[in-house]
Amino acid sequence: MPLEKIEILGFRGFSSKQSLTFSLPNGEDGGGLTIITGANNSGKSSIIECLKARAGHQSPSFTVGARNSAVDSVEITYVFDGNEEKVKSLKKGSSESKKEGVNDKNHVFVLPSRRAFNPFFSRGAHSREQYLLNDGLSAQRSSMMNNFQYRLFNILENQEEFNKILHKVLTFKPEWSIDQSDQGQYFLKFYSGEFSHTSDGMGEGVVSIFAIVDSLYDSKPGDTIVIDEPELSLHPALQKRLFGLLKEYSKDRQIIISTHSPYFVDIPSILKGASLIRVVNRGEGTEIFQLSQESREILDKLAKGNIYNPHTFGLDARELFFQEDGIVVVEGQEDVVLFPKIADQLSMTIAASFFGWGAGGAPNIGFICYFLKDLGFKKVGAILDGDKASEIPREALNKSPKSAIIRPSSIA
Known part of the structure; x- marks a missing residue:
């Protein structure tokens, strides 16, 4: 049985x-x-x-x-x-x-x-x-x-x-x-x-x-x-x-x-x-x-492929399941590369781990935050372009962990 x-x-x-x-x-x-x-x-x-x-x-x-x-x-x-x-x-x-x-x-x-x-x-x-x-x-x-x-x-x-x-x-x-x-x-x-x-x-x-x-x-x-x-x-x-x-x-x-x-x-x-x-x-x-049924549905949506980031849940992203709190979710893979370089130039340390190679676009950020909450993460930050904030589904973000959302007006 x-x-x-x-x-x-x-x-x-x-x-x-x-x-x-x-x-x-x-x-x-x-x-x-x-x-x-x-x-x-x-x-x-x-x-x-x-x-x-x-x-x-x-x-x-x-x-x-x-x-x-x-x-x-x-x-x-x-x-x-x-x-x-x-x-x-x-x-x-x-x-x-x-x-x-x-x-x-x-x-x-x-x-x-x-x-x-x-x-x-x-x-x-x-x-x-x-x-x-x-x-x-x-x-x-x-x-x-x-x-x-x-x-x-x-x-x-x-x-x-x-x-x-x-x-x-x-x-x-x-x-x-x-x-x-x-x-x-x-x-x-x-x-x-x-x-x-x-x-x-x-x-x-x-x-x-x-x-x-x-x-x-x-x-x-x-x-x-x-x-x-x-x-x-x-x-x-x-x-x-x-x-x-x-x-x-x-x-x-x-x-x-x-x-x-x-x-x-x-x-x-x-x-x-x-x-x-x-x-x-x-x-x-x-x-x-x-993982709840709602998060499975989110995962199904995010895993179907994205021409801007086909690796949304690739090997690097799956490493988060073994990490402690402190996750930063960004829009795309260029952000994962550039933000650490900016931190180096400012002699700063990013005391967190980036989510894979990005969310594959701003609309996915709220859903990924919801997914992370389901798995018990409590400290999650999101960084996105200021003109993309309206693209985050509010119903997903409202159910997400308490997170800091940074909206720079532009990213060089």
């Missing part, structure tokens, strides 16, 4: 109850994607941990560091197909918790951002279900994946299917096996022509892709797969190929990702149903902001 919603109170930065609604697969590429963005230490990984907290044989223990001191107890609510499940503290000030109504048949496969594993391991095999039952929330954020090595034996038995998916991301056809040392330890062996090397010499990027493909290859339609920072250790070309794979799988599965990479914020996917989330912590606790 699909995971519709999560509510979090008292876990790490969540001093007040926050909720997040997930996208549901709709048969479209990207339709089942939920993309979680935000600056470092905003609380993105905490959401991933909360999704993992319901897994495992036993109820998790919420350590003193995992409990928000202002609340000192944790309550996490999950909604699957209209049915509520809860994981919550037994009492305030206690590490121990209990599960209420948790259905183990509702599988949520969570892959942490730290995807290294012990290169030498013992023999064992974990099905997808066994892996989930043995992979609950740990007391500390580990630098290693637990139990992943046991998944490798399952992968080996289904290597053809696994490699077919792996090749969609890697540019070469991988050849690998599991071997055993004379000391009895098992290890991965990779072949490169006539030569081979062990898992101890695997690059972090290959290890990461291996783990991500493992989360997908034996999944079933309707499953939920959560991946924290899928872009880690991957160069841009591999990031784009990997996102294409996740987008493909999100047709009939829920794919939830937390990311710092603009390559994983895909406008066409959002227009087809993907959810865009921005997580913020301004020092008063973690807050979750989610």
